[in-house]
Structure formats: structure tokens, C-alpha cells
Amino acid sequence: MANTTLPLSTSYSAFPLSSLEELTSPWAIIALVGGLYMLSSILSQIFGYKYPIFGISSQLEPIVVSNFRFFRRAEDILNEGYQACKGKIFQFRRADTDMLVLPYKYVEDIRKLPNSVASPTVAHVHNLMGSSTNMHIILRSNLHFRTLQLKLTPNLNSLTRPMQEEVNFAVEKELTESEDEWVTIKPYHTILDFVARVSARIFLGKPLCRDPEWLEVSTQFTENVFVSLVFLRLFPMWTHGFLNWFMPSSYKGTAYVRKAKKLLVPEINRRRSLEAQGHVFPEEEKHNLLSWMMEIATPSESDASALAHLEVVMSLASIHTSQMNAVHCLYDLLAHPEYLEPIREEIRAVVAEAGPWMTWSKPQFSRLRRLDSFMRESQRFNPPTLLSMHRVMLQDAKLSDGTILPKGAHISMPVNSIQNDPEVTPEPEKFDGFRYYNLRQNEGQGHLHQFSTTQDRILNFGHGPNACPGRFFASLEIKIILVRLLMDYEFKFKHGNERPANLRAHEFIFPNPDAEILMRRRPAAERLPLY
Numbered sequence: 222m223a224n225t226t227l228p229l230s231t232s233y234s235a236f237p238l239s240s241l242e243e244l245t246s247p248w249a250i251i252a253l254v255g256g257l258y259m260l261s262s263i264l265s266q267i268f269g270y271k272y273p274i275f276g277i278s279s280q281l282e283p284i285v286v287s288n289f290r291f292f293r294r295a296e297d298i299l300n301e302g303y304q305a306c307k308g309k310i311f312q313f314r315r316a317d318t319d320m321l322v323l324p325y326k327y328v329e330d331i332r333k334l335p336n337s338v339a340s341p342t343v344a345h346v347h348n349l350m351g352s353s354t355n356m357h358i359i360l361r362s363n364l365h366f367r368t369l370q371l372k373l374t375p376n377l378n379s380l381t382r383p384m385q386e387e388v389n390f391a392v393e394k395e396l397t398e399s400e401d402e403w404v405t406i407k408p409y410h411t412i413l414d415f416v417a418r419v420s421a422r423i424f425l426g427k428p429l430c431r432d433p434e435w436l437e438v439s440t441q442f443t444e445n446v447f448v449s450l451v452f453l454r455l456f457p458m459w460t461h462g463f464l465n466w467f468m469p470s471s472y473k474g475t476a477y478v479r480k481a482k483k484l485l486v487p488e489i490n491r492r493r494s495l496e497a498q499g500h501v502f503p504e505e506e507k508h509n510l511l512s513w514m515m516e517i518a519t520p521s522e523s524d525a526s527a528l529a530h531l532e533v534v535m536s537l538a539s540i541h542t543s544q545m546n547a548v549h550c551l552y553d554l555l556a557h558p559e560y561l562e563p564i565r566e567e568i569r570a571v572v573a574e575a576g577p578w579m580t581w582s583k584p585q586f587s588r589l590r591r592l593d594s595f596m597r598e599s600q601r602f603n604p605p606t607l608l609s610m611h612r613v614m615l616q617d618a619k620l621s622d623g624t625i626l627p628k629g630a631h632i633s634m635p636v637n638s639i640q641n642d643p644e645v646t647p648e649p650e651k652f653d654g655f656r657y658y659n660l661r662q663n664e665g666q667g668h669l670h671q672f673s674t675t676q677d678r679i680l681n682f683g684h685g686p687n688a689c690p691g692r693f694f695a696s697l698e699i700k701i702i703l704v705r706l707l708m709d710y711e712f713k714f715k716h717g718n719e720r721p722a723n724l725r726a727h728e729f730i731f732p733n734p735d736a737e738i739l740m741r742r743r744p745a746a747e748r749l750p751l752y
């Protein structure tokens with residue numbers, strides 16, 4: 222049979238296309254993709270949101286380009302939109318969505334919308350590329366959220382001592398004993414280790430909390446999710462399934478979930494079988510997230526493998542967020558050393574009144590108002606993300622001024638632009654570590670302006686019924702770690718006096734993971750009296 226395929230050079234000029242080879246030739250595919258792209262750009266102009274859009278050079282600019290611009294310059298783009306549209310909605314283009322950015326006047330409206338209308342969970346899963354990163358499990362139930370709200374937060378007082386014990390253990394295991402010699406550390410890694418240990422103690426209890434395999438799972442799962450996320454976000458959604466096949470971070474993330482199940486499912490079964498035999502657990506053994514989840518799970522939420530998976534997801538929500546905040550605080554304290562002595566003085570005052578550190582419980586940590594203020598100011602300068610209060614609209618919703626948020630829209634608040642607006646924070650460019658401490662001195666404001674307090678213009682933890690349910694735990698955990706470190710150690714930058722610059726990708730901000738600082742132990746008389 223004669224070969225009917227035309228030579229390649231001929232096939233370019235052949236029109237109309239008449240063979241399968243020609244239809245699948247590279248030029249035909251490029252023409253098709255280009256045509257579809259133009260069509261989708263025109264359709265998105267006709268049917269897309271009518272709000273001003275920032276971060277694009279023209280409506281016809283390929284999404285990949287606008288998306289890459291957001292990856293590099295998210296902060297500028299959001300600030301530009303915020304300033305230009307003061308008090309109004311604007312949008313920016315991400316590969317996965319044209320996101321609507323709302324002014325803070327709508328915070329109250331958004332907080333009042335039920336989750337069945339404006340879903341935070343669907344938005345988190347979408348933002349975290351849930352189906353590629355194993356985060357989609359939180360769509361199945363809100364057990365993790367309930368456990369934090371109903372069990373962890375009300376029991377923080379009884380959790381203080383185990384957290385302190387874990388910090389003591391980490392100090393002995395990881396830190397120098399030398400009072401003379403300066404030792405180099407990378408705070409990102411040292412503090413990650415501390416936060417992971419303290420969190421594990423509260424998430425699992427003893428002895429599992431010290432299992433090196435769990436410590437690896439709980440920290441490395443998140444690192445891999447973020448590698449996948451930052452990379453995948455550069456490409457259109459429809460490529461993700463394909464790209465997943467080639468990303469080692471995706472395989473590793475899944476392997477960590479598997480490993481967590483291997484570790485935790487037998488533990489869940491052990492606890493269940495002891496309970497079935499009538500074993501009465503001492504209070505301390507019952508006070509951990511895993512046991513609490515098992516206790517309040519409905520029958521449909523009780524699958525051991527799903528509970529193990531949720532523990533991993535909780536590690537993602539809690540460990541790096543708290544660790545980053547603590548690392549930023551440390552960098553900011555080194556960059557503004559004038560705050561260190563007043564903070565230490567406050568700690569000494571609590572010791573003088575309440576006794577040695579290991580006798581403290583939550584109220585003693587709550588009295589560290591200067592430290593609390595410094596943490597909040599450090600978070601204002603270094604928020605983990607420029608956007609918060611993400612919601613995906615599951616139904617149309619009418620806001621108080623009649624504005625309609627349409628079904629399918631992804632909305633968020635520009636947390637960083639808001640808290641750096643001089644109308645919200647006077648002299649926002651000034652790092653004032655005791656800004657919130659001073660505000661709390663005002664009559665009737667003693668309980669406001671705390672690190673864990675959300676306000677309609679301070680949205681690092683969100684605001685309203687869906688605000689971060691772990692923020693009270695995070696506040697306590699960071700304080701416990703910092704008090705011990707600041708009282709027992711001196712720190713200085715290894716190179717110069719400049720704070721290590723943050724890393725930025727998309728809307729996320731990370732402390733520099735490779736920055737090195739020097740530390741040495743303070744003389745015994747100046748350290749924290751432990752017992």
C-alpha cells in the first residue's frame with residue numbers, strides 16, 4: 222500500500238487539513254491552543270468579574286505570565302490594588318482563579334456568612350492544592366476544627382507543664398552548654414525542632430511524641446506540601462495531574478501520610494482496645510489531640526486511618542506557622558536588641574511573683590504582655606501570608622451594601638495591606654515592639670490587642686467563627702519556647718547586624734531558612750530558675 226503521508230514541508234501548506242497526521246501536527250495543535258486561549262480570554266472579558274484587575278499588563282496576556290508576576294511581586298500587586306481601590310473590591314489573576322480581594326469594611330459581612338454559603342474549607346483545600354497534596358481530607362469532616370475548639374483550647378492550662386517539659390528536653394538535647402564559646406545555629410531548623418517536639422507532645426502524648434519517625438513526618442510532610450504547592454501554582458490547574466507524576470515532593474508527601482498511618486493506626490487500636498477492657502487512663506494520658514479526636518469523633522469520623530491522616534494535616538496547620546512566627550520574633554529581637562532587656566525584666570517579675578518557671582501555668586504566660594506585643598508586631602511585619610479569610614462562594618451572597626458575591630468566586634482579604642494602612646496602624650513603617658502593650662494600657666483595652674485576638678482589621682488568624690482554632694495554643698507554645706531561649710541564651714547575628722531577608726513566593730512569606738546566628742549560654746545566675 223502506498224504511503225499517503227505527505228512530506229512534512231508539504232503538510233504545512235496543505236489546507237484544508239485532511240489527514241489525522243495533519244490534525245495532530247505541532248502547528249495545528251499550536252493554532253488550536255492559541256485559538257482556544259484567545260476564545261477563553263474574550264469569554265473571560267465578557268463573563269468575568271467586572272472589578273478592576275491588577276498584576277496583568279493586558280487582558281490578553283497569557284495567564285502563565287500574570288501568574289508568574291504574582292509569584293514574584295504579590296505584595297506590590299496587592300498593595301497597588303488596595304491603594305487604588307480604597308474601600309472597593311479588586312481582583313488579581315492567579316493560574317487557578319481570578320481572585321476577588323475585598324476591603325475590610327466587608328469583614329463583618331463575611332464572618333456572618335454560613336459555611337454552606339462561603340466555605341473556608343473548600344478555599345483552604347483549593348489554596349493548598351488539596352487533591353495533589355493530600356489535604357482534601359478536611360473536606361470530609363470538621364473533626365479537627367471541633368477538637369481544637371472544644372478540647373485543646375479549654376484545656377490549655379493543663380497542657381502548659383507538658384509543653385514546658387518538652388522544651389526542657391529539647392534544650393538539653395539540642396543546645397550548647399557553653400557559656401564562653403559562641404556556637405552557630407540556623408534558627409529556622411532549631412526552632413522547627415522545638416515546635417515539632419512540643420506540638421507532638423500535645424498531639425500524641427508520651428512516648429510516641431519522641432519517636433523520630435513521627436517528628437520527621439510532622440515536619441517534612443509540610444515542607445513537601447509547600448514545595449509542591451509553590452511549584453504547581455506556577456502552572457494552570459489542568460496540568461497539575463500530569464506534573465504530579467514528576468514531582469518528588471508529591472511522592473514524598475504521600476509517603477509521609479502512609480508512614481503516619483503505619484505509626485498511628487496501631488496506637489489508635491491499642492488505645493481503643495485498652496478502653497474496651499475497662500482501662501482507666503490517667504488524666505495526663507488522655508490530654509492529647511489524638512485521644513480527644515477519638516473521644517468526640519462521630520461513628521462516621523472514627524476510621525483509624527482517617528484520624529491518622531488528620532493528625533498529619535494538623536501538623537501542617539500548626540507547626541510551620543508557629544515556627545515561622547517564633548523565628549521572625551528572634552530575628553526581630555536581634556535586629557532591635559533594645560527590646561530584649563525589658564522583656565527579660567517582665568519575665569523576672571513573673572518569676573518573682575509566681576515562682577520558678579515549672580510552677581507557671583497559662584495565666585503566668587498571659588502576664589507577659591511585652592512579649593505578647595512584640596510577637597504581634599513581629600507578625601505584622603512578617604505575616605505568613607499576604608491574604609487571609611479565603612472563602613469559596615458555594616452560593617450567591619448579598620452583602621450589607623447590596624454587593625453580590627457570585628457563586629464560584631474565590632474571595633480573600635489583603636491582610637498585609639490592611640494592617641499596614643496608616644488608618645489602621647499609625648506609622649506602619651515603624652517597628653514598635655511595644656505598640657500593642659501600650660494600647661493595652663488604655664482603659665478598657667487590657668484584653669484587646671493580644672497576639673491571639675482577632676479584630677476586623679487584624680486578620681492574621683482570620684476573624685469570626687472560622688478564625689484559626691489553634692491560635693491560643695500557638696500563642697502559648699511560642700511564648701514557652703521564647704521565654705526559655707531568651708532567659709537562658711544570648712544570641713547575635715553571625716554576619717553584621719542586618720535581619721536576614723524574608724523569602725517570598727506567591728502570597729507566602731517565609732523567614733530565611735539558611736540564615737545563621739550565634740548563641741551561647743548565659744551565666745547560671747541570670748538563667749530562668751526552673752524548679
Ligand code: HEM
Binds near residue numbers: 369684
Ligand atoms: C502563628 C501561627 C498560626 C497562624 C498565623 C495561623 C493562621 C491561620 C489562618 C489565617 C487560618 C484561616 C482562618 C480563616 O479561614 O478565616 C487558620 C485556620 C486553621 N488553623 Fe491556624 N494558624 C496558626 C497556628 C495554628 C495552630 C498551632 C493550629 C493547631 C493547633 C492551627 C490549626 C488551624 C486549623 C485546624 C484551621 C482551620 C482549617 C480548616 O478550615 O479546616 N493553626 N490558621
